Structures are given as structure tokens and as C-alpha cells.
Amino acid sequence: MCYQCINYLRTKNYIPPFSIFILFIVVNYTFVPNPILDSYSFTSIMLFFLMGWFTITVFHTEEEGQKVITILHSKGQSAYNRSLFIVCVAIAFCLSTVSVIYPTLIGAFSEPPSVLHLLMGFLSHFSLSVLAIALSAIFTRELIRDRQNTWWGVLSILIIAVVIATLKNVILQVKGLIWLLPPVHLVLEMMSSDDSLKYIPTVFYWQFAWIFIYSMLWIGLFFFFLRHKRKW
Amino acid sequence: MNTIIELQNISKQYKGKKVLENISLSVYAHQIVALVGKNGSGKSTLLKIIGGLAHPDAGVIDKHLPSLNIGYVPEVTPSQILFTPQEYLYHMGTISGMSRKQLQQRIDYLLTIFNMQEARHTRIVHFSKGMKQKIMIMQAMLEERNLLILDEPLSGLDAKAQSDLEDTLASLKDNGLSILLTCHETKLLENLVDRVLVIQNGQVSQTNPLHDTENHQNRVIFEISSLKSLEELLPFIEIQQQRSLNNDIKELIVTVKQEDTNTLLLALLHQNASIKQLLPTNRKKEEFYTHF
Structure with a gap:
């Protein structure tokens, strides 16, 4: 994992998505005061899309020839891809933390956020980031040969995931379908709560947990496809 | 081993x-x-x-x-x-x-x-x-x-x-x-x-x-005026190519086993043939290179 991290940093492939992340955060909090949960909701969605970008660049950091060599040393594709997922999650963790801490430090909110706001802010960023990693990984070169399809695939699934949130009422008419679709809508619903929230309802914890479980299922699907697809 | x-x-x-x-x-x-x-x-x-x-x-x-x-x-x-x-x-x-x-x-x-x-x-x-x-x-x-x-x-x-x-x-x-x-x-x-x-x-x-040293041959390119004079050499050689030049002179490309090369060259010189080129060759080697 240490090698993957250093290699990724040296390729500088992170610069475009990271620059956009910084730009969005700075511009979003240019004017003060801002509502707390609404702002976090917006930056969570922004990070959701950017994590798709980060995921692709992390998974495609090494050249094909080097990838074969690293896999050989890793004693298997699963160990190799696990390390890539860990790098992505580490990026998601750092950017989620920055997204929550930065506006607090510059006093961008109308009132100082409570621990409750910070926790919900972090969970909304981090859960959507992990979801984006899980959805995007399916379209990386490990499973998709054509790189153009990678970008279209990632962009499509992330957009669809957000669009689903606006079509929830229609989707609910088909029983059980909502459970199959990416649960971005759960974060948007939770973050639309009023800033005067005094405690985090238990159902919120379950909803965040479901987003992580849903992401894990997609990551499990990634490894399932990987094992059943022999490119060599 | x-x-x-x-x-x-x-x-x-x-x-x-x-x-x-x-x-x-x-x-x-x-x-x-x-x-x-x-x-x-x-x-x-x-x-x-x-x-x-x-x-x-x-x-x-x-x-x-x-x-x-x-x-x-x-x-x-x-x-x-x-x-x-x-x-x-x-x-x-x-x-x-x-x-x-x-x-x-x-x-x-x-x-x-x-x-x-x-x-x-x-x-x-x-x-x-x-x-x-x-x-x-x-x-x-x-x-x-x-x-x-x-x-x-x-x-x-x-x-x-x-x-x-x-x-x-x-x-x-x-x-x-x-x-x-x-x-x-x-x-x-x-x-x-x-x-x-x-x-x-x-x-x-x-x-x-x-x-492989068994299949070493030589390729000889020479010019000669009469093909009839070659008849006694036919058992030694394999004609790969022949063409007519000016003044009834013919150019031949033949292969000959390594051990028969001296005999062939001597006979050709006796018959006023003009030796243009002598190249070592190995048929098996050439066949082998077709694998690439």
C-alpha cells in the first residue's frame, strides 16, 4: 500500500481532481454565513463525483507491464486490488475530513457547528465517497478493457445514482427496487434536516450503515467479477 | 541433466x-x-x-x-x-x-x-x-x-x-x-x-x-558459356536459378556441399567459368528462420 501511495503521488494524476476539489470548497464558502447541513450536503455530492475521478486515476496509475509485475510480487490480483481500494479509502478519508474541518476553521457557518453536525458532515462525505469508489471500481481496467468505456461508465453510474434520489417516489412504486439502487438519496434526505437538530436519530446511523454495506457489496461484486474474468 | x-x-x-x-x-x-x-x-x-x-x-x-x-x-x-x-x-x-x-x-x-x-x-x-x-x-x-x-x-x-x-x-x-x-x-x-x-x-x-554442422553448404554464383560442360558436375550441385546474359553466357546459382566445393570450383575454372560469388549457407538454418 505504501508503494501504491508513493507511486500515485509521484504520477501527479491526483492534481486535476484535487485542484477542482480545492476550488469547489473555497468557492462554496466564499460568501458567509452558510447553513451547516445543507453546505455539507452539497460538498458531499461534489466529493461523490470527484471520488469517481480519484478512483479511476488510482486504479490506472501503473502501466500494464508494471501492473503485471506488482501483481506477481503481491502473490495475486486480490491482494493487489485490495491495496488500491485502501489508497482510495485513505484519499476519501482525508478529503472528507478537509471538507468538514475547512468551513469550520474559516467560520463559514452562521453558528459554530456542534459535534453532531461535524459527525453527520463527516459521515455524509465519507459514506458517499466510499460509495463512489465502490461504483467506479467496477468500470476500471481490471474489468473493462476499453478506457473510453471506463470514463463513460463511471460518469453514467454516478449521475444515475444522484438522479435516482430525485425519482424516489417513482422508484418506490416498484417494490424492493429502491434497495438495489445506489442509496445517495439517503444522505440527501438526512442532510436536509434542520441545523437545529439536537441529536442524531438512530435511523440515521442505520442509513449510513446501509450505505457502507451497499458499498461493500459492490466491492465484493468487483472481486467476484475479477476472479471469474481471466484476461490472460 | x-x-x-x-x-x-x-x-x-x-x-x-x-x-x-x-x-x-x-x-x-x-x-x-x-x-x-x-x-x-x-x-x-x-x-x-x-x-x-x-x-x-x-x-x-x-x-x-x-x-x-x-x-x-x-x-x-x-x-x-x-x-x-x-x-x-x-x-x-x-x-x-x-x-x-x-x-x-x-x-x-x-x-x-x-x-x-x-x-x-x-x-x-x-x-x-x-x-x-x-x-x-x-x-x-x-x-x-x-x-x-x-x-x-x-x-x-x-x-x-x-x-x-x-x-x-x-x-x-x-x-x-x-x-x-x-x-x-x-x-x-x-x-x-x-x-x-x-x-x-x-x-x-x-x-x-x-x-548443426552437417548441413553446411555453399552457394556459388558463376557465369559460364556452355551448360554442356556442366554435365559432369551435376551429381555435386543443385541448380537454384539460371538466366541468360548477353553473348550466350549464362549465370547460374547453385548450391554445393561444403566438401564438394573445391572440386566444383576447380572444374568451373578449368572450363573458363567466371566465379562471381561464393556464400556459405545452411538449408536447415534458413528453414529455421522462417519461424520468425
């Missing part, structure tokens, strides 16, 4: 097309074996199967050493390695699970035998292709190996880099390593390789035409 790995009836197919069909071969200790064949003949697939990177559809791979350790150098050499040899080898060794002390000793040893101590702290991205290829071999040798598999190791290297790498491979063989490689370079095959395996139509056959 001690067999280190033996393949029995290996078959592999892709998308319904048989790439390898009932292939059986052995690799012996302290030998360099070359696998040659046309593009798409299945060379790389066979190397990957031997290296454990691909699974055969049928057949058995029998490792005769209890802990046969195989190093693999892929065909494509990465061009953008953003590490120094020290860093790169350290990372690859760490990923392999080697201890820090053992790894550092091994890196020092490899940098010494590959003559790359001075480049230890230079980023690999700035290296020539030949030096990058050496790094690729070094990473495959981080752990103690019995067999090193190289897929087209000399591909794309200039003459000097090829020569350097040949020396390196020869010294590795002297150090007790067995090497299995694919290549197109005839110089390497002639100078370094102990055995040549030809892969064709999914089958492997062993051949050694490059060290």
Missing part, C-alpha cells in the same frame, strides 16, 4: 481456438532454453503457464524441485517507473514479503552483479531501455530463483544493450540459474542458448539447426 520442471500434455485455447495442443517439454537445470515461433504462435501463453500466471485447460505441470521458485520478466517493459532502482527494488521486495535486512542485502548483490551501483539513486524513468530491462530482470530475481522466464528480453534494444544483456544472461547461467526465454534475435540464439524449442501450430518441437 536434472529436470527442474516438466510439462505433460498441456493444452490451452482462447475463444474456441486451440493455442497450445498436448505440449510436453522439460526444462533442465543450468540451461538456457529459447522458445521461438511466429507472432501469435502461443509462446507468451506457454511462458505464462510455466510461470504460473495462466492456467492450462488440460495437462500437468510437474515441478521436480520441492521449492521451485520462478521469476518472470514480462514482455512489456514499463517506461514510466518513477523510482530509483534502490526504491523500486525495495518496494517490490516489501510487497513480496521480504524482510528489510534480507532485502537490502539482495538489492546490494543484484546491483553489483548487474553493474548498476552507480545508478542506484537515479530515477529509472531516465534510464535507457537496456538498463530498464536489467531492472526488470533484477526485480524478478529479488527472491532466490531456480528458473527465470523472460518474454522477449532483447526486444527493442540496440546492439550494445543486447550485447550487455547477453553477457548478463550468460553470467546468470554460470551462477546456476536456468533461463527460459522467447526471442527473435538469431545472435542470441547462436551464442547463448543451449536448446531451441520451436512452437508451431500449437505444437512444440526441439531443434538445434544453429549448432
Whole structure:
């Protein structure tokens, strides 16, 4: 994992998505005061899309020839891809933390956020980031040969995931379908709560947990496809 | 000769097309074996199967050493390695699970035998292709190996880099390593390789035409005025080509066995033939080169 991290940093492939992340955060909090949960909701969605970008660049950091060599040393594709997922999650963790801490430090909110706001802010960023990693990984070169399809695939699934949130009422008419679709809508619903929230309802914890479980299922699907697809 | 790995009836197919069909071969200790064949003949697939990177559809791979350790150098050499040899080898060794002390000793040893101590702290991205290829071999040798598999190791290297790498491979063989490689370079095959395996139509056959001295012939190009005078020479020669020049003079290209060459040349000179060219040739060798 240490090698993957250093290699990724040296390729500088992170610069475009990271620059956009910084730009969005700075511009979003240019004017003060801002509502707390609404702002976090917006930056969570922004990070959701950017994590798709980060995921692709992390998974495609090494050249094909080097990838074969690293896999050989890793004693298997699963160990190799696990390390890539860990790098992505580490990026998601750092950017989620920055997204929550930065506006607090510059006093961008109308009132100082409570621990409750910070926790919900972090969970909304981090859960959507992990979801984006899980959805995007399916379209990386490990499973998709054509790189153009990678970008279209990632962009499509992330957009669809957000669009689903606006079509929830229609989707609910088909029983059980909502459970199959990416649960971005759960974060948007939770973050639309009023800033005067005094405690985090238990159902919120379950909803965040479901987003992580849903992401894990997609990551499990990634490894399932990987094992059943022999490119060599 | 001690067999280190033996393949029995290996078959592999892709998308319904048989790439390898009932292939059986052995690799012996302290030998360099070359696998040659046309593009798409299945060379790389066979190397990957031997290296454990691909699974055969049928057949058995029998490792005769209890802990046969195989190093693999892929065909494509990465061009953008953003590490120094020290860093790169350290990372690859760490990923392999080697201890820090053992790894550092091994890196020092490899940098010494590959003559790359001075480049230890230079980023690999700035290296020539030949030096990058050496790094690729070094990473495959981080752990103690019995067999090193190289897929087209000399591909794309200039003459000097090829020569350097040949020396390196020869010294590795002297150090007790067995090497299995694919290549197109005839110089390497002639100078370094102990055995040549030809892969064709999914089958492997062993051949050694490059060290074959029985089939040496000479090709003679000469001009002569009368073909009748050649009749007594016909048992010695095989006419490859003939054409008429001006003034009823004919030009002939013939092949003759090495031991009959002097007789032919003497007879031709006696008959006022003009010898234009004499070239050594080996039919089996020429047939062999059609595999590339």
C-alpha cells in the first residue's frame, strides 16, 4: 500500500481532481454565513463525483507491464486490488475530513457547528465517497478493457445514482427496487434536516450503515467479477 | 541433466481456438532454453503457464524441485517507473514479503552483479531501455530463483544493450540459474542458448539447426558459356536459378556441399567459368528462420 501511495503521488494524476476539489470548497464558502447541513450536503455530492475521478486515476496509475509485475510480487490480483481500494479509502478519508474541518476553521457557518453536525458532515462525505469508489471500481481496467468505456461508465453510474434520489417516489412504486439502487438519496434526505437538530436519530446511523454495506457489496461484486474474468 | 520442471500434455485455447495442443517439454537445470515461433504462435501463453500466471485447460505441470521458485520478466517493459532502482527494488521486495535486512542485502548483490551501483539513486524513468530491462530482470530475481522466464528480453534494444544483456544472461547461467526465454534475435540464439524449442501450430518441437554442422553448404554464383560442360558436375550441385546474359553466357546459382566445393570450383575454372560469388549457407538454418 505504501508503494501504491508513493507511486500515485509521484504520477501527479491526483492534481486535476484535487485542484477542482480545492476550488469547489473555497468557492462554496466564499460568501458567509452558510447553513451547516445543507453546505455539507452539497460538498458531499461534489466529493461523490470527484471520488469517481480519484478512483479511476488510482486504479490506472501503473502501466500494464508494471501492473503485471506488482501483481506477481503481491502473490495475486486480490491482494493487489485490495491495496488500491485502501489508497482510495485513505484519499476519501482525508478529503472528507478537509471538507468538514475547512468551513469550520474559516467560520463559514452562521453558528459554530456542534459535534453532531461535524459527525453527520463527516459521515455524509465519507459514506458517499466510499460509495463512489465502490461504483467506479467496477468500470476500471481490471474489468473493462476499453478506457473510453471506463470514463463513460463511471460518469453514467454516478449521475444515475444522484438522479435516482430525485425519482424516489417513482422508484418506490416498484417494490424492493429502491434497495438495489445506489442509496445517495439517503444522505440527501438526512442532510436536509434542520441545523437545529439536537441529536442524531438512530435511523440515521442505520442509513449510513446501509450505505457502507451497499458499498461493500459492490466491492465484493468487483472481486467476484475479477476472479471469474481471466484476461490472460 | 536434472529436470527442474516438466510439462505433460498441456493444452490451452482462447475463444474456441486451440493455442497450445498436448505440449510436453522439460526444462533442465543450468540451461538456457529459447522458445521461438511466429507472432501469435502461443509462446507468451506457454511462458505464462510455466510461470504460473495462466492456467492450462488440460495437462500437468510437474515441478521436480520441492521449492521451485520462478521469476518472470514480462514482455512489456514499463517506461514510466518513477523510482530509483534502490526504491523500486525495495518496494517490490516489501510487497513480496521480504524482510528489510534480507532485502537490502539482495538489492546490494543484484546491483553489483548487474553493474548498476552507480545508478542506484537515479530515477529509472531516465534510464535507457537496456538498463530498464536489467531492472526488470533484477526485480524478478529479488527472491532466490531456480528458473527465470523472460518474454522477449532483447526486444527493442540496440546492439550494445543486447550485447550487455547477453553477457548478463550468460553470467546468470554460470551462477546456476536456468533461463527460459522467447526471442527473435538469431545472435542470441547462436551464442547463448543451449536448446531451441520451436512452437508451431500449437505444437512444440526441439531443434538445434544453429549448432548443426552437417548441413553446411555453399552457394556459388558463376557465369559460364556452355551448360554442356556442366554435365559432369551435376551429381555435386543443385541448380537454384539460371538466366541468360548477353553473348550466350549464362549465370547460374547453385548450391554445393561444403566438401564438394573445391572440386566444383576447380572444374568451373578449368572450363573458363567466371566465379562471381561464393556464400556459405545452411538449408536447415534458413528453414529455421522462417519461424520468425
